[in-house]
Amino acid sequence: MVKPKEITRVQELIYELKIADVMTKRVITVTPDMTMAEFKEVLRVNRISGTPVVENDRLVGIISLEDLIKALLAGHIETPVRERMTRNVFTISDHESVVEAVKVFSQRGVGRLPVVDEQGNLVGIITQGDITHGLLKAIELDYHAEEISRYRASHIFEDIISDRTSLILRYKVDARDFTQGGEASSKIKRALTRLGGNPQIIRRVAIAAYEAEMNIIIHTDHGGEIVAEIQPEQVRILAVDHGPGIADIEQAMQPGFSTAPEWIREMGFGAGVGLNNIQKCADEMHLESTLGVGTRLQIVVYLQPDESKLAGGDDETS
Amino acid sequence: MKLREVVAKLGLEVAVAADTLDREISGGYASDLLSCVMARARAGNVWVTLQSHPNIVAVASLLGLAGIIVTEGACLDPATIEKANEEKIPILTTSLTTFTVVSRLAALGIQGAERESN
Numbered sequence: 001m002v003k004p005k006e007i008t009r010v011q012e013l014i015y016e017l018k019i020a021d022v023m024t025k026r027v028i029t030v031t032p033d034m035t036m037a038e039f040k041e042v043l044r045v046n047r048i049s050g051t052p053v054v055e056n057d058r059l060v061g062i063i064s065l066e067d068l069i070k071a072l073l074a075g076h077i078e079t080p081v082r083e084r085m086t087r088n089v090f091t092i093s094d095h096e097s098v099v100e101a102v103k104v105f106s107q108r109g110v111g112r113l114p115v116v117d118e119q120g121n122l123v124g125i126i127t128q129g130d131i132t133h134g135l136l137k138a139i140e141l142d143y144h145a146e147e148i149s150r151y152r153a154s155h156i157f158e159d160i161i162s163d164r165t166s167l168i169l170r171y172k173v174d175a176r177d178f179t180q181g182g183e184a185s186s187k188i189k190r191a192l193t194r195l196g197g198n199p200q201i202i203r204r205v206a207i208a209a210y211e212a213e214m215n216i217i218i219h220t221d222h223g224g225e226i227v228a229e230i231q232p233e234q235v236r237i238l239a240v241d242h243g244p245g246i247a248d249i250e251q252a253m254q255p256g257f258s259t260a261p262e263w264i265r266e267m268g269f270g271a272g273v274g275l276n277n278i279q280k281c282a283d284e285m286h287l288e289s290t291l292g293v294g295t296r297l298q299i300v301v302y303l304q305p306d307e308s309k310l311a312g313g314d315d316e317t318s
Numbered sequence: 319m320k321l322r323e324v325v326a327k328l329g330l331e332v333a334v335a336a337d338t339l340d341r342e343i344s345g346g347y348a349s350d351l352l353s354c355v356m357a358r359a360r361a362g363n364v365w366v367t368l369q370s371h372p373n374i375v376a377v378a379s380l381l382g383l384a385g386i387i388v389t390e391g392a393c394l395d396p397a398t399i400e401k402a403n404e405e406k407i408p409i410l411t412t413s414l415t416t417f418t419v420v421s422r423l424a425a426l427g428i429q430g431a432e433r434e435s436n
Contacts (some may be wrong), residue, residue, distance in 0.1 A: 178371065178372070178373060179372055179397055181372070181373045182373060182375075182376025182377065182380060183376070185376075185380060186376060186379060186405075189380060203361070203380075203381070203382075206380045206381075207356050207357070207381075210356060210376070210377070210380055211353065211356065214352075214353075267369065267371055267373070268350050268351050268369045268373070268374075269352055269353070269373075271351035271353040271354055272353075273353045273354060273357060274353050277353055277356055277357045280357065
């Protein structure tokens, strides 16, 4: 099953790139009156394997190494190019996508395609090698663009000046939507990674956000919202829902206490250690809940390693 | 030890992301309770579970696990496979029980989280 999102960057690029972007602009041509021996010299000197044939600025044919070999075998090395060239030339327009050239190459079995502009003037030539080269260059440019955007992202707080800058990410979380479980926390994790956060600290934020997100999915009536407020020195995660609310917060904090129904427990949720996990990962945690109204959980994780607590989820280093 | 070697030595089936099998395994963790995994599994660990729904991928991705071994021939949800491909999380399946898988991983020298945290 091929889905649009599974299309690779190369597949995208062959549609995005135009022939004009990848073609060789300096076209070496021969005239129909040249002999095959002269044509052979053009190939040798320029280290190419074929050229368009042009007469009075008009494309009249195309001739290749293969034609030269045939002429040699037949002893026709002194005959004019006119007699050995292919007259029905496939051409391609410079504003077409590269994919059009790919199609012609695979369907017609030709090695090169003269490129013409809207007026039919010869403006370049394209080979399969040009396409490969063009794609590699485009991918390299993409890579640099990604590097630059990563750099910019990690310097966003230096570039934007205010007395207190924060970046706010909001995610809607639906009740019982287990297929989306972890989406919000994954996106928060990705954002913090792009911003260049410390991986151990990001991991604690991700665990706390995941548990808060799953609590909304598992326990609420109508879902809720996760808001991550990123500041240079801390991340504040706010998980808000509109009910049913927690009857006894102290009891809810006990490891193993859970009100999750059996079917949810069977999926491995509702182990009753979610809030406990959050507390272990957070530098600050505030939980307010009113039965019948809703729950508001605020988690703060400090982003500077020296200020944050060392216990909890970040003990992966020995 | 790499995931690829574990696949060969335990005769696991590769359900997802065969191109990510060269990850180095930092240790192992086994549980079917996702919050326990969140709390205790370490980055680079291989996780042994019989859960097979899409959330195992979210957990593995958030923790940066090396891969998931789904035991007892549990049938993977198509959504799990799709998500694992997206997140590049290898999923290996086996008809062996969790206990057997863990004991064989241990025999290969893969250790639990206590080695690092205590």
